[in-house]
Amino acid sequence: MKTTYREAMRAALRDAMQRDDRVFLMGEDVGRYGGSFAVSLGLLEEFGPERIRDTPLSESGFVGAGIGAALGGMRPIVEIMTVNFSLLALDQIINNAATLLHMSGGQFNVPIVIRMTTGAGRQLGAQHSHSLEGWYAHIPGLRILAPATLADARGMLWTSLQDPDPVLIFEHGSLYNVAGEIDDDAGAVDIAKAAVLRHGDALTLITYGGTLPMVLDAAEQLAGEGIEAEVIDLRSLRPLDEHTILDSVARTHRAEVVDEGWRSGSISAEITARIAEKAFYDLDAPVERVCSAEVPVPYAKHLEQAALPSVERIMAGARRAVGAGG
Amino acid sequence: MTGLKNQGVPDAGHALHLLRQMLRVRRLEEKCIELYSAAKIRGFLHVYIGEEAVAAGVMETLAPDDAVVATYREHGHALLRGVSAGAILAEMYGHAEGCCRGRGGSMHLFDAATRFYGGNAIVAGGLPLAVGLALADRMAGRQRVTVCFFGEGAVAEGEFHESMNLAALWQLPVLFCCENNLYAMGTALGRSESQTDIALKAAAYEIPAWAVDGMDVLAVEEAARRAVDAVRSGGGPHFLELRTYRFRAHSMFDPELYREKSEVAQWMERDPISLLQGAMEAAGQLPAEDWTALQADVEAEISTAVGFAENGTPEPVSELLRFVYSDRPDDGNGGTGNAEATGNPEATGKGRAAG
Numbered sequence: 001m002k003t004t005y006r007e008a009m010r011a012a013l014r015d016a017m018q019r020d021d022r023v024f025l026m027g028e029d030v031g032r033y034g035g036s037f038a039v040s041l042g043l044l045e046e047f048g049p050e051r052i053r054d055t056p057l058s059e060s061g062f063v064g065a066g067i068g069a070a071l072g073g074m075r076p077i078v079e080i081m082t083v084n085f086s087l088l089a090l091d092q093i094i095n096n097a098a099t100l101l102h103m104s105g106g107q108f109n110v111p112i113v114i115r116m117t118t119g120a121g122r123q124l125g126a127q128h129s130h131s132l133e134g135w136y137a138h139i140p141g142l143r144i145l146a147p148a149t150l151a152d153a154r155g156m157l158w159t160s161l162q163d164p165d166p167v168l169i170f171e172h173g174s175l176y177n178v179a180g181e182i183d184d185d186a187g188a189v190d191i192a193k194a195a196v197l198r199h200g201d202a203l204t205l206i207t208y209g210g211t212l213p214m215v216l217d218a219a220e221q222l223a224g225e226g227i228e229a230e231v232i233d234l235r236s237l238r239p240l241d242e243h244t245i246l247d248s249v250a251r252t253h254r255a256e257v258v259d260e261g262w263r264s265g266s267i268s269a270e271i272t273a274r275i276a277e278k279a280f281y282d283l284d285a286p287v288e289r290v291c292s293a294e295v296p297v298p299y300a301k302h303l304e305q306a307a308l309p310s311v312e313r314i315m316a317g318a319r320r321a322v323g324a325g326g
Numbered sequence: 327m328t329g330l331k332n333q334g335v336p337d338a339g340h341a342l343h344l345l346r347q348m349l350r351v352r353r354l355e356e357k358c359i360e361l362y363s364a365a366k367i368r369g370f371l372h373v374y375i376g377e378e379a380v381a382a383g384v385m386e387t388l389a390p391d392d393a394v395v396a397t398y399r400e401h402g403h404a405l406l407r408g409v410s411a412g413a414i415l416a417e418m419y420g421h422a423e424g425c426c427r428g429r430g431g432s433m434h435l436f437d438a439a440t441r442f443y444g445g446n447a448i449v450a451g452g453l454p455l456a457v458g459l460a461l462a463d464r465m466a467g468r469q470r471v472t473v474c475f476f477g478e479g480a481v482a483e484g485e486f487h488e489s490m491n492l493a494a495l496w497q498l499p500v501l502f503c504c505e506n507n508l509y510a511m512g513t514a515l516g517r518s519e520s521q522t523d524i525a526l527k528a529a530a531y532e533i534p535a536w537a538v539d540g541m542d543v544l545a546v547e548e549a550a551r552r553a554v555d556a557v558r559s560g561g562g563p564h565f566l567e568l569r570t571y572r573f574r575a576h577s578m579f580d581p582e583l584y585r586e587k588s589e590v591a592q593w594m595e596r597d598p599i600s601l602l603q604g605a606m607e608a609a610g611q612l613p614a615e616d617w618t619a620l621q622a623d624v625e626a627e628i629s630t631a632v633g634f635a636e637n638g639t640p641e642p643v644s645e646l647l648r649f650v651y652s653d654r655p656d657d658g659n660g661g662t663g664n665a666e667a668t669g670n671p672e673a674t675g676k677g678r679a680a681g
């Protein structure tokens with residue numbers, strides 16, 4: 001059936017609310033407003049204000065309350081408007097959600113799901129546009145997901161709710177209007193493995209989230225030039241499915257990592273390091289990286305676009321990788 | 327201010343129990359200091375000496391399935407909630423027999439059996455957790471109370487205000503207990519707050535709040551009982567400001583440059599243990615042999631606990647990565663994330679069986 005990323009997310013929320021009484025959605029403007037990105041539109045009428053719970057602008061307070069509710073036996077889904085706002089809740093996410101199980105010697109797990117929008121491209125400036133999911137992936141105790149496809153938008157939430165530990169789901173703002181087909185009976189999907197979305201033997205393009213559509217686009221155009229790229233959608237940034245990456249690189253011998261996050265100290269750096277550590281002798285060329293320029297995301301359209309990964313930059317990197325070495 | 331005068335206490339048997347509870351905390355922590363000095367315990371150690379009446383009075387009013395959220399100065403809260411002195415000391419020794427298997431230490435005592443949710447060392451960081459625990463009870467229709475302890479230093483944090491607002495807005499069953507010992511580490515209340523009447527801050531959120539003499543265990547218990555009953559019967563959040571004083575340094579590293587010795591001495595005249603003991607003795611309610619027996623009992627408990635901790639075993643290093651993620655029956659290595667987390671292939675496999 002036809003759907004959009006936003007509708008798939010909403011279907012996942014509705015499904016979870018129907019299947020498990022312990023599940024509730026909490027966040028700023030999730031109820032009466034219908035969600036700042038309209039993901040939860042209509043759910044208040046269906047499930048009522050206790051379970052579609054509008055909160056004040058208190059990110060630390062309501063994220064912490066979600067963690068407490070999870071400790072108390074509920075299965076909260078907490079929505080944070082954007083990743084930049086999640087910084088106000090870092091104390092709760094990192095000092096509590098990620099550590100309680102460990103500090104308590106295994107006594108208190110925290111089954112919370114935190115969803116937030118991430119990424120640039122909509123001229124929202126430097127306080128609404130950053131991509132900090134890779135930064136969260138640095139934290140032991142968290143599971144970090146980046147659904148990039150309609151199937152994952154529909155299926156990752158339920159699996160995340162079954163997880164005994166905190167799961168953060170990053171939804172790139174540019175994906176909400178993406179439309180396409182999913183199976184009528186689409187449902188839960190695994191959240192541990194990366195997916196190979198396109199097979200090829202010339203090089204491996206590794207990406208996730210908002211840059212997946214442009215990587216697939218670049219791969220199509222590269223095919224027109226005779227370069228058959230394999231495309232990996234990481235789906236999960238922690239744990240990182242190293243096996244799928246290394247397996248592909250062992251076959252293609254070339255890799256390019258595409259990440260909307262900044263380059264320094266990033267998830268792209270981590271992936272590159274692992275390839276260097278574990279597939280060094282498989283490589284025929286240096287690993288290429290396409291990341292965002294190291295600048296707070298600017299407002300002006302031409303500046304913003306210049307700061308972000310693009311199909312052209314991805315293709316240029318791929319040509320370099322293929323042209324290099326033997 | 328205090329109800330403890332020389333005419334004695336209304337229920338001597340119960341008062342003796344409270345005296346015992348306070349003394350258990352006092353002796354446990356005196357032993358902690360000794361063990362710290364002997365380098366048996368490391369890390370930070372924050373003792374509660376002088377403030378025992380607060381935990382002793384409040385804990386008395388709770389039901390077994392209520393929840394407690396505390397701070398990093400929580401040895402007394404854990405002990406009086408029902409965590410054994412042995413499990414507490416073993417935790418400080420970093421032993422597998424500790425209440426958190428050596429992962430937490432002095433600042434992070436947790437216990438699922440008594441619903442003791444820490445041991446939270448980020449000032450005010452526990453308040454949102456308490457709000458959430460209470461929210462879960464409300465949504466599930468349970469008549470439970472969550473008690474949240476925090477110091478007066480926490481009222482300067484945003485999380486305090488966010489939590490007050492959420493609890494009041496949603497009328498959640500939380501009792502906030504502000505242990506006002508006048509100093510946030512070394513910063514006096516008057517040097518950090520424009521409004522030093524803390525109960526007023528809670529009142530600003532429409533939360534019933536009152537101040538209590540935190541050195542008088544009977545007054546604490548009475549106020550806490552009134553508040554807990556109100557919370558449990560659907561009266562929404564309540565707030566107690568418990569006026570108390572820390573007799574010892576903030577931690578073992580504190581040279582106490584910020585307060586006069588005379589001020590400490592003045593507060594020590596209102597030592598909560600001596601106050602109750604004195605009131606009972608003056609009214610002939612505490613025969614010398616009872617007091618002697620009480621002290622011997624407590625000494626024996628602490629001595630047994632030290633023995634338990636001393637004889638504990640270090641948690642094996644092979645368990646280092648355990649409890650980062652929940653053990654999962656399907657992967658046999660303590661969670662899919664663990665081995666991956668370090669990129670260390672040796673982290674998989676042995677010693678990581680679920681459960």
